[in-house]
Amino acid sequence: MTDIKSARIAILSTNGFEQSELFKPKQALEAAGATVHVVSPEAGSIKGWKDGNWGDSVSVDVLLKDARHEDYDALVLPGGQMNPDVLRTLPEAIRLVKSFFEAKKPLAAICHAPWLLIEAGIVRDLSLTSYKSIKADVVNAGGKWEDKAVIVDNGVITSRNPDDLEAFSSKIIEQVAKSRHAHSAA
Numbered sequence: 345m346t347d348i349k350s351a352r353i354a355i356l357s358t359n360g361f362e363q364s365e366l367f368k369p370k371q372a373l374e375a376a377g378a379t380v381h382v383v384s385p386e387a388g389s390i391k392g393w394k395d396g397n398w399g400d401s402v403s404v405d406v407l408l409k410d411a412r413h414e415d416y417d418a419l420v421l422p423g424g425q426m427n428p429d430v431l432r433t434l435p436e437a438i439r440l441v442k443s444f445f446e447a448k449k450p451l452a453a454i455c456h457a458p459w460l461l462i463e464a465g466i467v468r469d470l471s472l473t474s475y476k477s478i479k480a481d482v483v484n485a486g487g488k489w490e491d492k493a494v495i496v497d498n499g500v501i502t503s504r505n506p507d508d509l510e511a512f513s514s515k516i517i518e519q520v521a522k523s524r525h526a527h528s529a530a
Contacts, residue, residue, distance in 0.1 A: 348520050349377030354416040356383045356408070356437060356460075360426025363392030363399040364506045365454050369420050370402075372513035378520070381405035381416075385434060393424050408436050413443040418520045423455020423475065423505075432463040442466060445500065450519040452501040454512055458482055461500065471495050472502040499523070 392399035468486030503512035
């Protein structure tokens with residue numbers, strides 16, 4: 345496993361996140377040595393969605409209004425339908441997503457989370473994947489949609505659904521390691 349000790353990763357989420365799409369990448373990133381902060385517009389904790397019902401809660405580490413790309417090496421966007429649908433209506437969430445892309449820091453989105461990438465106006469000409477029901481949204485925003493477990497294009501990492509979590513998490517770790525090496529060499 346690639347070591348990303350001292351890396352700081354933000355996971356942007358709100359209530360209704362697909363439980364496995366937050367918890368599994370968080371666990372993988374922490375196992376690789378990263379410090380992971382859950383960033384949310386809500387204080388306290390947020391609740392996941394699992395198997396058609398409310399699932400487990402996770403503590404919020406940083407309020408969205410206080411999150412800055414300068415404090416992190418990457419941003420992870422879990423899916424579910426509710427979570428990205430709510431976040432894409434918040435200007436501060438879209439600013440944060442766009443700031444990671446503009447800073448050329450790894451930006452990872454799974455399932456319905458590419459809605460945030462679309463709202464941030466960053467998918468044009470990118471190859472990416474998503475949950476199949478938002479394929480038309482990706483294509484209509486100018487993205488090149490592909491049916492693959494994980495795709496990386498211009499620092500943007502995307503996956504389709506919870507079945508892809510192992511590949512998704514591994515690719516995030518790989519891209520964080522590459523990015524940190526590139527920034528330290530610059």
